[in-house]
Amino acid sequence: MQVLYGRHHVRVFRFSLRLVRNESIAEDLISEVFLDVWRQAGKFEGRSAVSTWLLAITRFKALSALRKRKDAELDDETAAAIEDTSDNPEVTVAKKDTSNALRNCLTALSPEHREIVDLVYYHEKSVEEVAEIVGIPENTVKTRLFYARKKLAELLKAAGQTADREPTELEALLPFHAAGTLNLRDARRVDEALASDPDLARQYAAIQDEYAETILLNESLGAPSSRAMQKLFAAIDAEPARKSVSFNPLMRAVGFFSSLSPRTLAYAGVAGAVLVLLQAGVIGTVLVKDRAGGNFQTAAFPAQSTAGTFGLIRFAPDAKADDIAQLLNNYNASIVSGPKAGMFRVQFGDKALSKQDAVQLMTRLQAEKIGKRSFIRTKSRMRPLRSIALIAAVVTLAAPQAFAQYSGMSMRTGPSMNVGPRININPTIRYSPNIQYDGYSDPGPRPRVMRNLDQGGPEDISPRKRPGKAKSTPAAIDNTYVAKEVLIEIAGNPTDAQADDIARRHRLTRVQSQSFALTDSTFFRWRIPDGRSVDAVVRELVAGGNVKAAQRNNIFKLQQNATPAAARPEGDPMQYALAKMRLPEAHALSVGADVTIAVIDSGIDVTHPELAGVITGTFDALNNGEGPHPHGTSIAGVIAAHARLMGTAPSSHLLAIRAFGDKKSGAESTSFLILKSLDYALAKNARIINMSFAGPHDPAMERGLAAAAAKGIVLVAAAGNAGAKSPPLYPAADRNVIAVTAIDQSDKLFAQSNRGSYVAISAPGVDILSPAPDGKYQMSSGTSLSAAYVSGVAALMIARNPGISSADVRATLISTARDLGPKGRDDQFGAGQADAFSAVSAVAPAPMAAASDNGDKR
Numbered sequence: 030m031q032v033l034y035g036r037h038h039v040r041v042f043r044f045s046l047r048l049v050r051n052e053s054i055a056e057d058l059i060s061e062v063f064l065d066v067w068r069q070a071g072k073f074e075g076r077s078a079v080s081t082w083l084l085a086i087t088r089f090k091a092l093s094a095l096r097k098r099k100d101a102e103l104d105d106e107t108a109a110a111i112e113d114t115s116d117n118p119e120v121t122v123a124k125k126d127t128s129n130a131l132r133n134c135l136t137a138l139s140p141e142h143r144e145i146v147d148l149v150y151y152h153e154k155s156v157e158e159v160a161e162i163v164g165i166p167e168n169t170v171k172t173r174l175f176y177a178r179k180k181l182a183e184l185l186k187a188a189g190q191t192a193d194r195e196p197t198e199l200e201a202l203l204p205f206h207a208a209g210t211l212n213l214r215d216a217r218r219v220d221e222a223l224a225s226d227p228d229l230a231r232q233y234a235a236i237q238d239e240y241a242e243t244i245l246l247n248e249s250l251g252a253p254s255s256r257a258m259q260k261l262f263a264a265i266d267a268e269p270a271r272k273s274v275s276f277n278p279l280m281r282a283v284g285f286f287s288s289l290s291p292r293t294l295a296y297a298g299v300a301g302a303v304l305v306l307l308q309a310g311v312i313g314t315v316l317v318k319d320r321a322g323g324n325f326q327t328a329a330f331p332a333q334s335t336a337g338t339f340g341l342i343r344f345a346p347d348a349k350a351d352d353i354a355q356l357l358n359n360y361n362a363s364i365v366s367g368p369k370a371g372m373f374r375v376q377f378g379d380k381a382l383s384k385q386d387a388v389q390l391m392t393r394l395q396a397e398k399i400g401k402r403s404f405i406r407t408k409s410r411m412r413p414l415r416s417i418a419l420i421a422a423v424v425t426l427a428a429p430q431a432f433a434q435y436s437g438m439s440m441r442t443g444p445s446m447n448v449g450p451r452i453n454i455n456p457t458i459r460y461s462p463n464i465q466y467d468g469y470s471d472p473g474p475r476p477r478v479m480r481n482l483d484q485g486g487p488e489d490i491s492p493r494k495r496p497g498k499a500k501s502t503p504a505a506i507d508n509t510y511v512a513k514e515v516l517i518e519i520a521g522n523p524t525d526a527q528a529d530d531i532a533r534r535h536r537l538t539r540v541q542s543q544s545f546a547l548t549d550s551t552f553f554r555w556r557i558p559d560g561r562s563v564d565a566v567v568r569e570l571v572a573g574g575n576v577k578a579a580q581r582n583n584i585f586k587l588q589q590n591a592t593p594a595a596a597r598p599e600g601d602p603m604q605y606a607l608a609k610m611r612l613p614e615a616h617a618l619s620v621g622a623d624v625t626i627a628v629i630d631s632g633i634d635v636t637h638p639e640l641a642g643v644i645t646g647t648f649d650a651l652n653n654g655e656g657p658h659p660h661g662t663s664i665a666g667v668i669a670a671h672a673r674l675m676g677t678a679p680s681s682h683l684l685a686i687r688a689f690g691d692k693k694s695g696a697e698s699t700s701f702l703i704l705k706s707l708d709y710a711l712a713k714n715a716r717i718i719n720m721s722f723a724g725p726h727d728p729a730m731e732r733g734l735a736a737a738a739a740k741g742i743v744l745v746a747a748a749g750n751a752g753a754k755s756p757p758l759y760p761a762a763d764r765n766v767i768a769v770t771a772i773d774q775s776d777k778l779f780a781q782s783n784r785g786s787y788v789a790i791s792a793p794g795v796d797i798l799s800p801a802p803d804g805k806y807q808m809s810s811g812t813s814l815s816a817a818y819v820s821g822v823a824a825l826m827i828a829r830n831p832g833i834s835s836a837d838v839r840a841t842l843i844s845t846a847r848d849l850g851p852k853g854r855d856d857q858f859g860a861g862q863a864d865a866f867s868a869v870s871a872v873a874p875a876p877m878a879a880a881s882d883n884g885d886k887r
Contacts, residue, residue, distance in 0.1 A: 041087050044147060048091040048140065058090050065090075085162040088144070137184055142177035145170060178202075203233050340375050340390075360390075509725055510581035514540070515566050516700055517553045518578040518729060528553060531575050535566065541701070545708040547736050550577055552729070554701055578728060583700045585724035587631060587660045587689055588747040588813040605774045606793035606818065607675055611866035618869045621669075621678025621824035624831075626717040627710035628665055628817075629703065631658030631689040631696040634802040639670040645682040646713055650698075650705040655691045657802040663809050664721050666800035667817035668824070674798065674806075677821020677865065678828070684713055689722065700727050707733045711740060716827050719820040720746040720766070721813030723758035723783075731763055738765035743827075743835045745769060745820045747812035749783035762787040767823075767839055770859060771795060771815040776849055778857050782812055788859040789839070790846050792818040822865045830875045841871050 041062055046055040065086050138146065148159045156174075160167045199222050206219045223230045357363060362377045377390060515537070519528070522544050532539055537555040544551045557566055563581050570579035607613060625645065634657035635644045644665075669683055670676035688706040689696035703720075707730075710718050718737065723746070734744060748770040749758035761768035761783075768787050771779035771794025779795050794815035801807035823838050833841075845868045846861035854860050 045087050045091045048088070048144065049094055054094055058087065058094060061090050062087050085164075088162055138177060138180055142173055142180060145173045146177045149174060199229065200232065203229075206233070340377065342375050508584060510563065510583045511699055512563065513557045514582050515555050515557060515563055515570065516580050516582040516729060517555060517570060517576050518548070518550050519553065519575075520550050520577045522551055531570075531573075534575075535570060535573065536561075537566070543705060543708075545704060545733070547704070547708040547711050547733050548729075552701060552704060554582060578732075580700070580728055583725050583727045583730075585689075585698050585700075585703065585722045587696045587722050588750045588811045604675065604798055606797065609774070609793055609862070610677075610818065610822070611864060612675065612677060615822075615825055615865035615869045616679075618866075619825040619829040621681035621821065621828045623680075623682065624678065624717065624824040624827045625682045625684060625713065625715045626668060626678070626719060626820055626824055627684040627686055627706075627713070627715035628661065628668070628719050629686045629688050629706040629710070630661035630664050630719075630721060632656055632687045632691060633658075633661040633665045633683075633685040634800065634804075635685060637662060637666070637800045637802070637804055638672045639666050639674055639676075639800040640683070641672070643669040643671070643679075643681065643683050644685050647685045648687065648706070648709045650686065650688045650702045650709070651690055653690075655687075658689070658691045658696060659801050659807055659809075660689070660696055660721070660813065661685070661687065662802050663797075663799040663807060664719065664813060664817045667797065667814050668719065668821045670800060674800070677818050678824035681821070681824045681828075684710060684715055686710065698722065700729050703730055704733050707737055711737060711742070715742060717743045717745065717820050717823050719817055720744070720760050721811075721816045723747055723749040723751070723761060723812075726757075726759050726762070730760060734760055734763050734765050738835060741835050743767070743820075743823045743838050745816050745823065747816040748785075748788050750779075750781040750811050750813075751783055752781055753784050755783050757785050757787055758783055767819060767842065768859070769812060769816040769819045769863075770857070771810070771812045772849065772858070772862060776862065778850075779810065779812065779815075782857075784856045786856055788856060790819060790842055790859045790863050791815065791849065791861065792863045794818075819863050822863050822868055825865060825869045826872045829869055829872045832875060833872060841868055845871050 042055055042059055045058040045062075046052060049055055049058070144163065145159060148162060149156075156167050156170050159170045163170070199219060202215055202219055206216060223233055357375070360377055362375050364375050517531075519531075528539065528542065531537075532555060536557075536559060538558050540554040540556050542551055542553045557563065567579045567581065570576050632655060633644065633647075634640070635647065640662075665683055665685065666674060666676060668676050669679055669681050671679035686706045686709060688698045688702045690698070707718070738744060744760070744763075744766040746759075746761040746763075746766045746768055748761045748768045749755060751758060760766050762785070768789045770782045770784075770788050770791045772791045773779065773793070773795035778791075782794075792815040794812055795810045797809050797814045799807060799809055799814070819842065822842065826838055826841065827833055842863060843860040845864050846859070847864050847867075848861040849858040850861075
């Protein structure tokens, strides 16, 4: 109990003093709180941190004391209030100097708001922990915190800390940024503003200096006298003797911790590790030492035994994926799970370290830097305020063998970690520095191998294992690009002799080449006949300087699942998208007449009754004569169906461009095939290109899309079906493309949809009835269908006014969208659901064509 009291009594005293505002009563509360802890220690289950448990008890005792005194009415109704009823801030801080005014800012808040601010900014409790302590919902905590911030900004203004005007949102966030408690998004906004606004930076510097004591250290509250401790232990001595409960396996764990000297405990931070283990669910309760004996009580959960030393690490926000990968490589470490509460669980090596080695390891990690900034963020309440932006945590966990030896408990291993542009956990992929985006989708089974290639023949998009890779390399990594092949771009139209010279010098075999007007260059597919890796050859070609660019021939996948279905009449509920997007109303203004839409997809059934008369051109980039495919036929139907179904733009013209092969394992395409398709769409004067596929970032395709956008083509793509944790997928994430996500009939996001800042808009994409090959119908879901709906709406807008620019099409789609989710744009729904009628209505008819808008033929 001495240990527990020594660690937490100042925190308990200051929290109770904030509530009761009476030092004597606060000291009395200390003894009551720790006496309750003594009595209830056996009931503590480790579901929250020890400090959270203590502060919850403290709050209950303080409220009881306030009710008894009747000096401050803080009943349940008042405690639940949100609006701040404290005195006018001008009255509160009148005639105070700056230092005292700042110090009084917190005490000037109402009790409800002061309590929340104190727990969040001084005691560093999360919203969840504050809700547990105060006994209110998490949303109420957030609301009170919002009003507390607002009131604090007013107090600062009244104290002369701001000009005689309403503080901006960023100015109101400065104190909380100084305390290191803003969320990552707001913290980045403040950092960017501080870098560009000298006046704001000066305000921030003053707040840092003046709030160091008030908010973070809070030294003005002092510490309790020894009377509280004397009273506590006198009460404990008077308590009846308690019969100890013995748990043999647990006592062995106790023996392990008891064997550590106090100096080792202090130096290695094992006390902090114990608290982390409590939160991780590894140790089930707090270690409480009996006054007379040396006994501890603890509860442990059994786990699987494994070798290695583990740590919990939180990386600095500005740490890049490559930096993290290098750090892990330097320490022979791997991330096995997380993040949980912002921390990753990391395994160091395959063998357990001794206590001394673990201490040295932690010390070395704390010293890691990115340039002059800390790589691993440390967490200490006494840290300098000016380094708060670098805060994080690293805790070394005891070796699994040690737990196994004393308590039968050991750490569990988890999935490996795949470090990409964003940190995502993938249970099947370990980090590979050469993978740009290796977790973008589930590639499924490998496609069957096509026949050997001749120049100009169909492309083999079957990936093969790369030579020289370890057996542990998963197959999923190979499926992101064509193995043993490199894609090269040379400016203009090089002669055969020039191409052969490059191939000879780099030991490559030419497979196929084609000149593209889109990029004013020639692309070559070259085979790597020896055991060199694709990335090694790419680096060699770029270094040689004889090519414009070199890269992998990346693989892309369609974004839809389909099942057979029967056709339904236009008014059937299965076609819910019609009413949701207000398409019948939009068709009264435009039906997309004479607008050409290029559909880069798998094969389309051009004989389907729903598509009769709308296919004005076909192109087979694969050049192997395969037939129609469900995906391509479905996408074409969503855009232009006009028989038993109603398409979005039923009078539009479609270019059926087949770039994806018909494979049982899933239709796939490559960078080269998509470039051929884009070039064909440009040559045929397409106004819109629909791209219902997704894959990794591709520099060659990026240049092609930029060239198409410069020609005024509207580019629309599926956001992707890889889920919430997927990195951005392309072409949707390209800045020239409108990325579309999927929603269902109830406006709920399609569960497999990608999220991210690149998502522009949403459209129906769940359980969509659409055509299928051989005159049949199917029920389909995916962001592919959503993209097709938006392409159709764009066609309606262009048909109404052919002079509208691609930028105006995008802006109008977004400005007329029906907002979904949080107010305004968000990473799930983008600007909201596309509204065809609103979008078309917002487009002014072309001057000479206005009279014929209603006469579009279907």
